[in-house]
Amino acid sequence: MTTKTTVARTVDRSSRNMVLNIGPSHPAMHGTLRIVAELDGETITKATLEIGYLHCGFEKLAEHRTYNQWLTVTDRMNYVSALANNIGFVLAVEALLGVEVPERCAWIRTVLYELSRLSDHVMNIGLMAMDLGAMTPMLWSFKERETLYDVFEACCGGRMTMSYPRVGGLARDVPKDFKERVRFGIKGIRSYCDEIETMLTKNRIWLDRTQGVGILTKEDAVQYGATGPVLRASGVPYDLRKDAPYLCYDRVDFDVVTSDTCDVNGRYHVRLDEMREAVRIVEQCLDKMPEAGPINVDDYGVILPPKEKVYDQMESLIHHFKLIMEGMRMPVGESYHATEAPNGELGYYVVSGGTGRPHRLHVRAPTFYNYQPYPLMIEGRMISDAIAAMASLNIVAGELDR
């Protein structure tokens, strides 16, 4: 297979360095990643990455599914923050369609997006700590995630793969006690952040392991197209929620967190502070959200009509049939819409040929671009630094390989 020989050729077997194959099956690899590292003792002299072990043809599948059907596939990309992927996708399709969802739906989507950001960051901090040897914070992370899962499960029944939004709205309205559930879910996050700070931030060993490790300079980060916490930890204050607002982000007050250190410690701090900002956003959204109102767009050509109407009215029955069998009528054209996912700029490029199934759908996965400068970050450093840097990039293989 061509990939195998290409990687093999880049590795210099005549040199006296040991070639170590890290992955794809490895306890620390976040997913199925392979690094072919040439080692001089403990130092990595050259690292070659190989991806694609989790490639499932998600984008190809889109050509044979209606938009709402393919929504379930978006869950599986960044499976740690599924709702973010879902919402990003439906926003892109709605942009192409030219529909605006009602107020209430937009606020709810903002809340859910931030909750999935919390879920992702909390997991990443726990995993970063675990990869560096502090095993306990990971279990605390999962406890916080469990309370968030309870919120998601109450809304849509799913804990990890939600598929909750639909093009033009949501699958169903949120439960009556949504606000109480969300408030309960985020209550623990602030104290979790503080507890993690006491455990790790000033810990001598943590600082030794994370400061000056996995350096990605500002220029390299911008050149390689890194986004999200990786870019912001290199000092670039680029956040799509401020620079290209969508949903309700222009109506809430929050700060863009950056760090100048460009290292693993910087990314850790950026994620921790972003969690605090996300809690702020969620609290503001819960206060500003309208109590009642429509959830879906008022167009049954886009969203399924309620069952009572399907049974009673002929037009609704026809709409229902058409939407399920053919999908919605999309205009011919293309659109690219990006959101600030927990990992960075998650963009969906939708090319529609006028039918209910996309002609081509490409995902700009933030992990793909964040992972590219990884050899820069680890060459010349030791294996332990490679592990720390990998953890700080938050590589989710589902999103990387699609």
Added chain:
Amino acid sequence: MDLTAIEIIATLAKALVVFTAGMMCTPVLVYAERRLCGFMQDRLGPNRVGPKGLLQPIADAVKSFFKEDLLPANVDRFLWIVAPAIGIAVPILCLAVIPFGASVPLTESYTLIFQVADPDVGVLYVLGVVSLGIFCTTMGGWASNSKFPLLGSLRASAQMVSYEIAMALAVISVVMSTGSLKLSAIVAHQNTDWLGVVPEWHCFTQPLAFLIFFVAAVAENNRIPFDLPECEQELVSGYHTEYSGMRFAMFMMGEYTAIGFMSALIVTMFLGGWSLPWIQLAPASGPSWIGGLVSILVFLVKWALVAFTYIWLRWTLPRFRYDQLMGLGWKALVPLGLANIAVTAFLGVVL
């Protein structure tokens, strides 16, 4: 030297008890570790097998016993098989010289001391045998003929050798202040109270040596924060990657028994051994049964506290990077140890 029958029987019995205790270290510590780590991580540890999960280690042992005994094709057979055996033999050998309690009058003529052997060079014996433990990790990794174990054993051998030196320097100060290499003498030296208030344990009179020794002991045992040789995240499983089933269990047993032994050594050398602060368990009037038995209990409680600290450290701290670890050993602990010896010597002459 004439050995009376009772001496022979007593020594054999003590050896058997100590051997059993050494083998029991593993189940006790494994259970304690899993339960305590569960509590620290906001969850329950094993609590299904037996009341409060107390039979979990037995279940683990039975499982390991029934696993397939794989001998990988490319390994260096003899070394690969012998490595875990050394791993478990070394700490049990060392346990032989630890004094577990004050003596008891077994018969009118014979006083039973709770120590299998009390050589005049007890400390040297311990340091020497602990050095043999390095072979276990080195051989395990080298014989496995595989890259990850090789990396693990390289790191392990360098780490253990450097922290041996720090340990030895800390011990020298203790030996200097005691004036003897016998472990029983070291405990007896700590069996007094300064001004009747503060027990003269070496953790109070030699605090720097205590700190150095504790850090070096954790490093010798390859425990977090020094567990680079076997850290999962980097090296799959380090030097015991290629082992499975009972052989892997023997590595684990060796590791936990070594933790048990090091805790016992720390208790003996720095925490006063079997002595209580204000109650004299080995009175000048002669050994007593009550004193002897209570002293064993005291020893066990102190041992449990030190083992708990090992477990506490493991689940709290991140691990060091290799160069930071070696830097700590050579650039921090060794100079501090030497300085401590100098200060102890100076104070010993002056005071």
